[in-house]
Amino acid sequence: MKYTTFNQQSTNPLVEPMFFGNPVNVARYDQQKHAIFEKLIEKQISFFWRPEEVDVSRDRVDFQQLTDPEKHIFISNLKYQTLLDSVQGRSPNIAFLPIISLPELETWVETWSFFETIHSRSYTHILRNLFSDPSDIFADIVVNDEIKRRAADISKYYDDLIFATQLWQTLGEGEHTVNGETHVINMYELKKKLYLCMNSVNALEAIRFYVSFACTFAFAERKLMEGNSKIIRLIARDENLHLSSTQHVLNLWAKGKDDPEMAQIAEECKEEAKAIFMNAVAQEKEWADYLFKNGSMLGLNKEILCQYVEYIANQRMTAIGFDAPFNVESNPLPWMNNYLNSDNVQVAPQESEISSYLVGQIDSAVSEDDFADIEL
Amino acid sequence: MTDKDKVIHIDIVDVGTLATTTETNLLKALESAGVHIHYHCREGFCGACRTKLLDGDVTYSTDPLAFIDDDEILPCCCNPNGPLKIKVPL
Numbered sequence: 001m002k003y004t005t006f007n008q009q010s011t012n013p014l015v016e017p018m019f020f021g022n023p024v025n026v027a028r029y030d031q032q033k034h035a036i037f038e039k040l041i042e043k044q045i046s047f048f049w050r051p052e053e054v055d056v057s058r059d060r061v062d063f064q065q066l067t068d069p070e071k072h073i074f075i076s077n078l079k080y081q082t083l084l085d086s087v088q089g090r091s092p093n094i095a096f097l098p099i100i101s102l103p104e105l106e107t108w109v110e111t112w113s114f115f116e117t118i119h120s121r122s123y124t125h126i127l128r129n130l131f132s133d134p135s136d137i138f139a140d141i142v143v144n145d146e147i148k149r150r151a152a153d154i155s156k157y158y159d160d161l162i163f164a165t166q167l168w169q170t171l172g173e174g175e176h177t178v179n180g181e182t183h184v185i186n187m188y189e190l191k192k193k194l195y196l197c198m199n200s201v202n203a204l205e206a207i208r209f210y211v212s213f214a215c216t217f218a219f220a221e222r223k224l225m226e227g228n229s230k231i232i233r234l235i236a237r238d239e240n241l242h243l244s245s246t247q248h249v250l251n252l253w254a255k256g257k258d259d260p261e262m263a264q265i266a267e268e269c270k271e272e273a274k275a276i277f278m279n280a281v282a283q284e285k286e287w288a289d290y291l292f293k294n295g296s297m298l299g300l301n302k303e304i305l306c307q308y309v310e311y312i313a314n315q316r317m318t319a320i321g322f323d324a325p326f327n328v329e330s331n332p333l334p335w336m337n338n339y340l341n342s343d344n345v346q347v348a349p350q351e352s353e354i355s356s357y358l359v360g361q362i363d364s365a366v367s368e369d370d371f372a373d374i375e376l
Numbered sequence: 377m378t379d380k381d382k383v384i385h386i387d388i389v390d391v392g393t394l395a396t397t398t399e400t401n402l403l404k405a406l407e408s409a410g411v412h413i414h415y416h417c418r419e420g421f422c423g424a425c426r427t428k429l430l431d432g433d434v435t436y437s438t439d440p441l442a443f444i445d446d447d448e449i450l451p452c453c454c455n456p457n458g459p460l461k462i463k464v465p466l
Contacts, residue, residue, distance in 0.1 A: 240422035319443065341418050
């Protein structure tokens with residue numbers, strides 16, 4: 001079915017499914033089929049922030065004092081976060097918007113993606129402060145094998161869905177041969193790709209991001225790189241919300257509260273979806289291996305990070321109706337809770353080191369000694 | 377003694393019982409009793425503290441945004457209405 005930016009047919013968005021119904025026409029929010037997405041939009045907008053508001057100037061000094069293994073951990077982690085948000089800043093828009101049928105869900109996806117672009121901009125803000133020329137760091141994201149392997153897995157399901165949608169929108173259902181390769185396009189296949197893609201996004205936001213957050217906050221636990229941690233806290237708060245939204249979508253499908261065919265697909269593809277999570281867990285453990293290859297850091301090592309991956313995977317998988325696959329008794333990184341608590345995210349500008357608010361923004365720390373040579 | 381000061385008991389499966397009031401946030405009550413429950417946002421949008429409600433009912437102070445099943449509650453943003461029986465994922 002050809003995509004139209006303004007569907008001229010009268011539709012009733014209250015009976016449309018979330019995806020693969022009629023294209024949206026009027027962006028109206030006075031009535032909602034799934035009110036949760038409108039609530040998520042409101043919450044997300046209330047979280048608005050700008051990376052430039054956070055003073056990261058002290059991180060440069062901290063960074064110079066890190067040991068070489070710690071620098072490797074910090075920079076690799078930042079590269080990985082940059083990759084994740086590069087993907088998330090564009091993919092939900094490109095993959096989901098052309099097939100969404102509800103105005104509130106359409107706007108949620110746009111709001112969600114927009115916040116991911118704030119995250120991407122904040123990595124540049126952090127790196128520009130640490131290096132006079134961060135080009136090498138950015139360039140490495142596309143050539144580093146460890147990162148590339150993750151990128152391939154993260155973008156695979158998106159790319160699959162996007163390509164199938166393009167074929168469907170231009171050629172319709174049927175068997176299409178493109179460059180000698182035959183693709184079967186029908187509603188069932190499209191919906192199956194959508195279901196797997198949503199699971200992959202959920203695994204990304206639910207597990208992969210949290211592994212990277214743990215590394216960032218491990219530095220903050222030692223009072224190092226605190227500007228960076230302040231930014232990642234804001235990012236983590238947003239990601240919590242994004243995670244909620246994909247959990248809602250998956251659960252609405254699985255519980256038959258949206259499209260009955262999606263409920264059937266959710267049942268049929270349960271094992272495949274589970275494999276996506278298990279694969280993400282395995283990859284994150286490999287990543288931990290790479291992070292700590294030169295040595296660990298105080299408070300965090302490969303074993304603890306791997307335990308945390310399993311712990312968080314248990315939590316996330318049970319949230320969408322899967323069994324907990326790992327045997328982890330308790331949270332191996334209990335201090336993570338403090339960083340993820342939204343009460344601890346500084347929101348009042350005058351209370352934090354926000355450079356756009358402070359007058360003497362370079363003086364992020366002043367001690368009594370600074371006045372030692374001043375005589376009256 | 378008014379109704380809001382009345383002590384009620386929360387039965388936590390496999391853990392024990394704690395005493396609280398209807399005026400106390402459930403997550404805080406659990407924490408002060410030494411039950412280490414998983415949490416992140418404490419505002420009802422992340423779902424980290426998702427808990428099974430086996431008996432009783434609660435009132436939400438904030439509309440929960442995280443997905444919760446029909447038999448689940450988010451202790452971070454609710455108060456018990458009376459005695460509860462819950463199962464906390466530890």
